[in-house]
Amino acid sequence: MRLIGRLNTESNAKTFGDYLTSLDIRNSVESEPDGEWAVWVFSEDQLQASHEALAGYLQNPNDLKFQRASEKAGSLRKLEQKEKSEFARRVVTGDALWPGLALGPLSMALIGVCVLVGLLGLPPASPYLWMSVEAPSLPEVRHGEVWRLLTPIFIHMGMFHLLFNMLWLKDLGSMIEARQGTLKLLLLVVVVGVGSNLGQDIIAGPEFGGMSGVLYGLFGFIWMRGRFDPASGLRLNQVDIVMMVGWFFLCLFHFIPHAANGAHGVGLVMGMIWGAVPPLAKKLR
Numbered sequence: 544m545r546l547i548g549r550l551n552t553e554s555n556a557k558t559f560g561d562y563l564t565s566l567d568i569r570n571s572v573e574s575e576p577d578g579e580w581a582v583w584v585f586s587e588d589q590l591q592a593s594h595e596a597l598a599g600y601l602q603n604p605n606d607l608k609f610q611r612a613s614e615k616a617g618s619l620r621k622l623e624q625k626e627k628s629e630f631a632r633r634v635v636t637g638d639a640l641w642p643g644l645a646l647g648p649l650s651m652a653l654i655g656v657c658v659l660v661g662l663l664g665l666p667p668a669s670p671y672l673w674m675s676v677e678a679p680s681l682p683e684v685r686h687g688e689v690w691r692l693l694t695p696i697f698i699h700m701g702m703f704h705l706l707f708n709m710l711w712l713k714d715l716g717s718m719i720e721a722r723q724g725t726l727k728l729l730l731l732v733v734v735v736g737v738g739s740n741l742g743q744d745i746i747a748g749p750e751f752g753g754m755s756g757v758l759y760g761l762f763g764f765i766w767m768r769g770r771f772d773p774a775s776g777l778r779l780n781q782v783d784i785v786m787m788v789g790w791f792f793l794c795l796f797h798f799i800p801h802a803a804n805g806a807h808g809v810g811l812v813m814g815m816i817w818g819a820v821p822p823l824a825k826k827l828r
Contacts, residue, residue: 544571544583544722546774547593556580559600561616562609568593576780583776646713647720649728654709657754660697661705672698674740674749681749692737698752700801708754714783715761722776728761735760735813742809756806762787763814772822 550556553574560572560582569585570593584593600609646654660672670676672694675683684691699705720728739756766784769777791811794802 544585544776545587545590546776547582547584547590548597549575549579549581551579553580555604556582558604558609558613559597562600562612563593563596564616565612566592566596568596647717647725647728649725649732650712650716650720653716653732653754654712657697657699657705657709657712661699661702673752674744676749679744679748681744692740693733695740695752696732696736696754696757699754700752704753708758711758711762711787712754715758715765718765718777719761731761731764731814731817732757735810735817738813739806739810743803743805746805747803751803751806753803753806755803756810758810759787759791759807760810760814760817763811763816764818765814767815767818768822769818771819771826775822777818 550559553572556572557580560570563570563582563584568589571583571585573581573583575581582597584590599606671688672691674691674695675681681691699708716728716732719731736757739760743751743756762779762783765777766779768775769779790799791807793799794807795804
């Protein structure tokens with residue numbers, strides 16, 4: 544989804560949203576902490592038409608075509624709701640099984656794998672998930688076991704470690720998946736996962752595990768992309784930033800022992816660069 548603008552009242556935002564709906568432009572209207580209302584458009588291909596529609600609305604919001612659009616949009620919503628109800632009667636969906644669980648498919652799969660590994664007690668028992676069990680310089684990887692570059696992200700050292708990381712993965716992963724797509728989240732997890740694992744291995748050796756390097760990458764990506772490209776739909780509140788940065792330094796200065804600080808640092812830097820460079824490059828062109 545892409546942000547196309549903000550309106551100062553709920554009434555104006557919903558009227559404009561109805562107008563977009565009448566033009567077959569899928570959109571979402573959301574309230575913001577400062578009292579304004581943001582209008583999001585689902586399709587990148589409809590951005591230009593949406594911006595033109597917004598310019599027309601701002602120029603003359605009392606035009607009758609906008610009022611009539613609310614009636615048409617109401618009819619379209621009733622039809623859509625009827626179709627959804629008929630579909631729901633025929634099919635059992637994830638929403639029916641887990642109501643209110645705002646998880647994308649990849650976020651759910653990653654959480655599922657981590658929980659499964661944790662419940663089976665694999666961290667001390669499975670030699671096939673660590674970066675290496677033999678020696679430095681990753682001999683297993685050099686002999687073809689390349690999955691080891693990523694699989695340490697699924698190992699957690701206790702239930703608190705697992706629970707803490709999964710809560711952050713639910714929030715950060717689902718935000719990226721909803722706003723940027725499953726493929727973007729997959730690329731971030733794989734690239735940042737491998738990079739942060741290698742960083743931790745170089746700094747402290749191969750005996751480590753956890754999703755936190757990836758999580759700091761996702762955090763850095765959302766933080767910078769939301770700052771330099773607000774229309775991306777990615778945004779962190781101040782509490783999230785303070786918590787993640789505070790936790791980073793608590794681990795770094797050993798107030799929280801046995802943390803993979805190399806993975807945290809490399810993941811954070813990779814995510815921030817990935818989040819900031821593309822929008823900055825676009826602005827400079």
